[in-house]
Amino acid sequence: MGKPTGFMEYQRQLPGDREPLERIKDWNEFHYQFEEEQLKIQGARCMECGTPYCHTGVIINGAVSGCPLNNLIPEWNDLIYRGLWREALERLHKTNNFPEFTGRVCPAPCEGACTCGLHGQPVTIKNNECAIIDRAYEEGWVVPRPPAIRTGKKIAVVGSGPSGLAAAAQLNKAGHWVTVFERADRVGGLLMYGIPNMKLDKKIVQRRIDILAAEGITFVTNTEVGKDFPVGRLLGEFDAVILCGGSTKPRDLPVEGRNLQGIHFAMEFLKANTKSLLDSNLEDGNYISAAGKDVVVIGGGDTGTDCVATAIRHGCRSVVQLEIMPQPPKTRAADNPWPQFPRVLKVDYGQEEAAALYGADPRQYCVMTKRFVGDEQGRVKEVHTVQVEWVKGPQDRLVPQEIPGTEKVWPAQLVLLAMGFVGPERQLLDQLGVELDQFGNVKADFGKFRTNIPKVFVAGDMRRGQSLVVWAIREGRGAARECDRFLMGNTNLP
Structure with missing residues (x-):
């Protein structure tokens, strides 16, 4: 521990972001990064x-409380403080195959469980993680490392999202031949098409995929197993x-008017936008x-936040985000103590941008959608809602109850x-x-x-549900370990 009194001497600080009204003009990532001395202070x-x-x-x-990957957080924070960046990278890669992804999109349950946060502000763990891996790429420390020996075993990974990539990376390290099947035209799953570019630049995703390919992993795109590639071949080869x-089956909203034109699942909207952005900078109109x-x-x-931010960048006239649940408290409630994940109100990038552009947070809480109303051409023109309150129902479970006189019509x-997912496709x-x-x-x-x-x-x-x-990544690593044990009788994979 390099600075025993650091948590008393220094305050939590994060690098700033580009101004909302500036960043909504493009699709680039908007977080700045600290200089090294500032990062050392945060590590301290x-x-x-x-x-x-x-x-x-x-x-x-x-x-979840704390990091599901069991990242060696105190170790690499100390190494940051001491300026030992390459050693920090080694510690980080021991548990996390893709810190450049989690350092950008993870909600940081590690920070919710940080002891500094018990009576103050937690350590900037997520930002420190991102700083380590970004520094590593800049210095050229992240390079392909193919295994020296091959086992001759062949493994198919179906799906190239974070679990599939993690499983493939680990099994390839063990010397197996790994083929990853992806039904989309690009590798990455939700990392590529489910998360907007301003939140996770696709160059960063492709950079890691290129390294995995150089290490010997085979990627097969535009191929849906069970449709383009028969199950018999999968099990036989x-x-x-x-x-x-x-978990890609979206939760629907079966209310009156659901079949009107102009009503889409969030992933339809986000995937098409990112694909068009990558294909043509949105010039193809697809x-x-x-x-x-x-x-x-x-x-x-x-x-939902990603949809808000994407709609703003398109130049929407207005945007509102409806949530059936109550607004979370601004600080931890009595029944949500440390080290539980803090269920508190957070203002994400999409809400910041909407507030800067339209003057108010777009979120409306305790709102239930009753029906959609369309025009003469069958296109949606209105959303009819009602306010609800949450009351105890059967078996003391909270259920929404409509509040008379609170009906509202939204243009x-x-x-x-964007109501989540109900499971894998069948x-x-x-x-x-x-x-x-x-x-x-x-x-x-x-x-x-x-x-x-x-x-x-x-x-x-696909196993644990939407998460x-x-x-x-943890699940992919775990499945790789057990697959290796199955094939070889034992395993050295973590």
Whole structure:
């Protein structure tokens, strides 16, 4: 521990962002980075606690506390403080294959469990992580490292999102031949097409994919297993299979008028936008445009925020984000103590931009959508809502109850449904005959990742349901370890 009193001497500070009204004019990332001396100061704030909850990754009260990857956070914070950046990278890569992704898009449960946050502000763990990996790329320390020996075993990974990439990277390190199948035209899954460019630049995603390819991983795009590539070939040509297809079936809103034109799932909107941006800088017009429209986003999570920010960059006339749940408190509630994940109000980049452009936070809480109303051409023109309050129902579960007299009509020529996902798509799973759990996810125990079908494993959202990128990476690493054990009788993978 390089600075025992650092947490008392220094205050938490983060580098600034580009001004909202400036950054909405482009699709570039907008976070600045500190100079080295400022980063050392932030690293010095790490207390190196006797019991560092930041890297525990346990579930408390239904949410993760600490890092699911068990990142060695106190170690690399200390190394930052001492200026040992290459050693910090080595510690970081021991547990995390892709810190350039988590350092940008993770909600940082590590910071919610930081001991400094018990009576003050937590260490800037997420920013420190991003600084390490960005410095490593700048210095040329991240280079392809193919395995010296090959086992001859062939493994198929279905899906190239964070769990699939993590599984592929680990199994390739163990010397197996790995083929990753991706049904889209680009590798990366939600990292490529589910997260907007200003939040995660696709050059950063492609940079890591190029390294994985140079290490010997084969990527097959535009190929949907079970449709373009038969299941029989999958099971016949490979010694093991890992399913990493994600939880991609969106939650729908079956209310009156749902079939009107102009109502889309959030991922339709986001994926088409990113693909058109990468293909032609939006010049081909192959995306759902929000330009000049009143936009209603239904759903208050990260995906909803991404829809808000994307619609603003299109030049929408107005944007509102409807959330059926109550507004979170600004500070921890009594039933949400440290080190639980803090369920508090956060203002993300999309809300910042909407407030700067339109003068107010776009989020409206405790709002239930009742119906959509269209014009004579069958296009949506209004969203009708009502306010609700949450009351105890059967078995003391909270349920929404409408408040009379609170009906409201919102103008809308574009409605985006960002209410999460209900499980994986079934076509491939039904063909394989894998067993599902009560939630419609592929059934496999955490830590073992084996399905009921011999030599078929599963990882990520397809197994655990909709979750975080950091969980997907952990699951991919875990499934790779168990797959390696299955193939070789033992494993050295972490």
